[in-house]
Amino acid sequence: MSSHCFLMTIVQRGALLQWEFKPGCQSPSLIPDFNLHEPLAGVAESPNHLEQFWVPGPIIIGAGPSGLATAASLKDRGVPSLVLEKDSCVASSWKLRMYERLKLHIPKQFCELPLLPFPSDFPAYPTKEQFISYLESYVERFSINHLLGVEVQCAEYDPGVGLWRVSADGTEFVSRWLVVATGENSEPVVPEIQGMSEFKGRVLHTSCYKNGSEFGGERVLVVGCGNSGMEICLDLCNNRAQPSIVVRDKLHILPREILGRSTFGLSMLLLKWFPMKVVDSFLLLCSWLILGSTEPYGLKRPKIGPLQLKSESGKTPVLDIGTLAKIRSGQIKVVPGISRFTDRGVEYVDGRQEAFDSVILATGYKSNVPSWLKEGEFFNEKDGFPRDPFPNSWRGKNGLYATGFSRRGLLGSSVDAQRIAEDIASQWNSKIEHTPLGVIDTKLYSHL
Numbered sequence: 001m002s003s004h005c006f007l008m009t010i011v012q013r014g015a016l017l018q019w020e021f022k023p024g025c026q027s028p029s030l031i032p033d034f035n036l037h038e039p040l041a042g043v044a045e046s047p048n049h050l051e052q053f054w055v056p057g058p059i060i061i062g063a064g065p066s067g068l069a070t071a072a073s074l075k076d077r078g079v080p081s082l083v084l085e086k087d088s089c090v091a092s093s094w095k096l097r098m099y100e101r102l103k104l105h106i107p108k109q110f111c112e113l114p115l116l117p118f119p120s121d122f123p124a125y126p127t128k129e130q131f132i133s134y135l136e137s138y139v140e141r142f143s144i145n146h147l148l149g150v151e152v153q154c155a156e157y158d159p160g161v162g163l164w165r166v167s168a169d170g171t172e173f174v175s176r177w178l179v180v181a182t183g184e185n186s187e188p189v190v191p192e193i194q195g196m197s198e199f200k201g202r203v204l205h206t207s208c209y210k211n212g213s214e215f216g217g218e219r220v221l222v223v224g225c226g227n228s229g230m231e232i233c234l235d236l237c238n239n240r241a242q243p244s245i246v247v248r249d250k251l252h253i254l255p256r257e258i259l260g261r262s263t264f265g266l267s268m269l270l271l272k273w274f275p276m277k278v279v280d281s282f283l284l285l286c287s288w289l290i291l292g293s294t295e296p297y298g299l300k301r302p303k304i305g306p307l308q309l310k311s312e313s314g315k316t317p318v319l320d321i322g323t324l325a326k327i328r329s330g331q332i333k334v335v336p337g338i339s340r341f342t343d344r345g346v347e348y349v350d351g352r353q354e355a356f357d358s359v360i361l362a363t364g365y366k367s368n369v370p371s372w373l374k375e376g377e378f379f380n381e382k383d384g385f386p387r388d389p390f391p392n393s394w395r396g397k398n399g400l401y402a403t404g405f406s407r408r409g410l411l412g413s414s415v416d417a418q419r420i421a422e423d424i425a426s427q428w429n430s431k432i433e434h435t436p437l438g439v440i441d442t443k444l445y446s447h448l
Helices: 065-076 092-096 128-141 227-238 263-271 276-291 306-313 323-328 409-428
Strands: 006-012 015-021 029-036 051-054 059-061 082-085 146-148 152-158 163-168 171-175 178-180 202-205 219-223 242-246 253-255 318-320 333-335 338-341 345-348 353-355 358-361 400-402
Touching: 059 065, 059 163, 065 082, 065 128, 065 409, 082 171, 092 128, 219 227, 227 242, 227 318, 227 323, 253 276, 263 276, 276 306, 318 323, 400 409
Parallel strands: 051 171, 059 082, 059 178, 082 146, 178 400, 202 358, 219 242, 219 358, 242 333, 253 318
Antiparallel strands: 006 015, 006 051, 015 029, 152 163, 163 171, 338 345, 345 353
8 A cells, every 4th residue: 555545443333444545536435444442432423414534633624835744744743634625625725825026035045944944945935836736745755644625624632532523524523632733824805895885996815916917007906005005005106096095094114134134034033132122122213214104205203113003903014025126106195094985986084085997905814713613712713813812822722733823934833834734743752552542442553
C-alpha cells in the first residue's frame, strides 16, 4: 500500500471496517481484507444516525496555512491527523479570494511554515502564486492527509465518552483531539449600509476582486483603509481607474523598509532589547523622516504607537508600497465615512455626495467558529476568537486546540502549530494510548 495513503476505521453497523484515504480524495475506498467485528462499546451511536469514522489522531478543521502547519508538525512527531476542508482545494483563501497582485507584506523568513523553508530563488516578498506553490509543495512533502469538499456543520465534545464528535456532510468523525484551524479570515465582513440596494453601480467585497483592469476609467470607491484597501487603490490607480478611499479612523502608515531592513524584521529585533514604547517611538520617527507627515492628506495617526496598537486591538499598521505617493499626487482621494448610498453614489457623513461607478468593500473578514463549534468556554461566541490572548490562545480543555487566531500572521500560526503538536505528541507517546481508553483494545490499532 502506498505510503501516501491514510487508514481509518469506520464504525458501521456495529463493526469496525478499515478504509483507505488518499491525500485530496473526496471519497474513501473499503479495504475488504480488514474487517474487525468487535463492537465499539462505549461510543454511543451518533444522535443523528450519521455514519461514524474513528480518527486515531487529531481532527484538524481547515486546510489553510495554519491547518497544514499543524498537520506537518504532528506528523514530524509521529502523530497522524486528518484535515477537513470545506472548499475544493487546500489554501482556498489564497487561491480563491485573494487579488492577483498580492505579495506577502513581510519578508519570507517570517512567513515560513515549520520544517520547510521557502525556495532560495523566491524573492524577499513572494507573490501570491509563489506562496500557493509553496503550500502545495508543503502538502506533498509531508503527505498531509486531507479531505476536500467536506464542510463541518457541528463539532461538539461528548463528556460521556471523552471524545469530540464532528458532523460534516452526513458523516460523523470522532477523535480525542480537535484542532480549530479555520483562522481569523473565514468569512467576508459585508457591512449593512443604508441604501446599498438602491445603488445602480456594482458593489463587491475584496474577496471577489481580482485586478484593476476591469475598472479602467471608472470612479471607484474603496471602503476600508487597511493593507488590502490601500494596495487595491494602488492597483486601481495603475489601471487608469479613479479611486477614492474611505478613511474613518486614525491609522499608522509605515514604510515597508527602514535602513535597508524590513520594518517588521527590524521591529522584532529591537523588541528583544528595548521596551515596546521605545521601539514605537523609533518607528514613528523613521516614518516621519521617510514618508513625512500624513495628516495633511486626511491620514491622522493614533495617539499610541503602531506596535502597542497591534498588541492591544489587533489592528495592523499599513506598510506602504507606493499608495501614499499616489495620495500625495492627488491620484487617490481620501474621503470620510459613508452615511448612506444613493442611486448613483454615496453621501458622506459630512453631507457631501459623490457619484461612483463601483464600490469595493475592503472591510475585512471574520471567524466563523461560533456557527459550528458548540463550545462557549475557550472560544468567544461573539467574535469567534479564543478568549485568552496570545501566547495562551492555542489550547483549551478536553483536547481542544486553536491555531491561526493569535493576530500574529503566519509566524503566529507556526508557533501555535508547534505548540499544539508537542502537546498532543506528549499524550500520544504516553502510557495513555491514542484509542479511547476502555472502549477499544489498543492492539487493534497497532497497524496504524
